[in-house]
Amino acid sequence: MEPSNNTQISRFLLLGISKEAEIQSLIFGLFLSMYLITVFGNLLIILAVSLDSHLHTPMYFFLSNLSFVDICFTSTTIPKMLWNIRTQSQVITYEGCITQMYFYILFAELDDILLTVMAYDRYVAICHPLHYMVIMNLRLCGLLVLISWVLIALYSLLHSLMVLGLSFCPETQISHFFCELSQVVQLASSDNFLNNIVMYFAAVLMGVGPFAGILYSYSKIVSCICKITSAQGKYKAFSTCASHLFVVSLFYFTALGVYLSSAATHTSHSSTVASVMYTVVTPLLNPFIYSLRNKDIKGVLKRFYFMPSLKDQIP
Template identity: 60%
Template sequence: CPSRIEAQNLSRVSEFYLMELSEDPDLQPIIFGLFLSVYLVTVLGNLLIILAVSSDSHLHTPMYFFLSNLSLADIGFISTTVPKMLVNTQTHSRAISYMGCLTQMSLFLIFGSMDALLLTVMAYDRYVAICHPLHYLVIMNPQLCGFLVLVSFLVSLFDSQLHNLIILQFTNLKSVEISNFFCDPSQLLNLACPDTFSNNILKYFLGAIYGIFPISGILFSYYKIISSILRIPSSQGRYKAFSTCGSHLAVVCLFFGTGFGAYLGSAVSHSPRKVVVASVMYTEVTPMLNPFIYSLRNRDIKSALRRLHSRTV
């Protein structure tokens, strides 16, 4: 921790300073163009998924209802980090106001937790569809689907407000330098001075609730799904049943794989640059790839997009 005088000064911070993706001025236009392209592709791709699902009556099913909400969460997820980073790149500034940082962190947690919880809900949806096909429409009725999305949002909102409450309790900070290109919640929690045992326990507790619990739910659902698929006598029937889970499973592996890679990297690696690279994969690349995974591997989505295109033309 800094000295007492420095700590008193840091307790009255008005802004934080984010890390630049590159200190080379010649690379700034390239970085700006690359991230602007990623952002536009992500927003356009997810909007197309939402438009295809909402405009095609064939896709008015629980699975695609959850998919359109996932696409909406992905748009919000990437919109919390990239626009501010693009503005800072253009203005050659690293500063973000104290309230702006808390707002960015809150939105990041809301949409990030929504992604994790919606992927868990989608795993449960696939479990019901494969293990209880005759009762699927009865179990996954519109009221339950709406309730599951609402609960996912409320739990995500609670997570973000809990983080805000913790950070607002900080009386002293170690530094105003954040070792990432956005207000990463884990980085902000690490700025607490002193780094108390209770803070560490709280961080692990939140990580367990919003990391381990969703993964446990997904693993349990897929354990039941695989057990049910293996009991299907024909190989063609097994392939058809499992193919309905392929896109979801790919998105789950991509989201949680890059997410855990980013946070484990920040805990193990002492190189801020490596943490930033892992964060880029987690916050920017994953939301961009999700629409491609679902549209390329899903015949219904491709058909809906073709019908949407023909109607537009």
């Protein structure tokens, strides 16, 4: 049988997290709450960093970029899922699916790269504290972020263009709540061998590469901390990277959980449930981790909270 030409398909069907109609309202309320908390929490961090001059440092510059990427990351998938539940529809257009796939890959990989850049920033701060502001100058920080955006945008574009070359049967069903690259590629009715090769090679490159960079940075950090003689000095040095280490662990363990669950069970439903941790829960927890463990962020947020009441008391 001749495979359907990809120009004939106009839409995909997203099956979502569950087919049970009675729990759709619960899923809608839960994910809407998590989405709003994610956006609000990350916006608070961006606002705090932007408005307080004491936070205009490389570490908080990268943190505000990470918060912005997390907002975009969740906004790529959750609003469409909520809209489909609200309208009792499973439809996403072909163009919408490709667009969603592009931005999902873009922001997911940007998360990964920014965490690597932040690990390098912590390495310089702890191992070369006297030269920190010279090495991590404004030009270098801006350049690192710009290069990350350009490279990942091209990387995401490559995958999207390769999917555009595939053919799909009409009314193709995706057992997910968003257009996930590997599932879409496997559902193609045309030859997807080249797509699989590029996809797995890129996954290893973009997964192992940044992770190796993070491990190298932290191996140097641990080595420097061990050379500090005082316990207070060791605690202070470790506390400067504790939040980042927590976020890195959360990011990679949830991503690994998605991969292992799909590889072990070979069922799309288990992969869908596991990916909720990666796509929703991790961006939700990031602002809490950074704000609760960071005295500077907490101090700025408290000042902004009490500032209106103080202004009202001034005659």
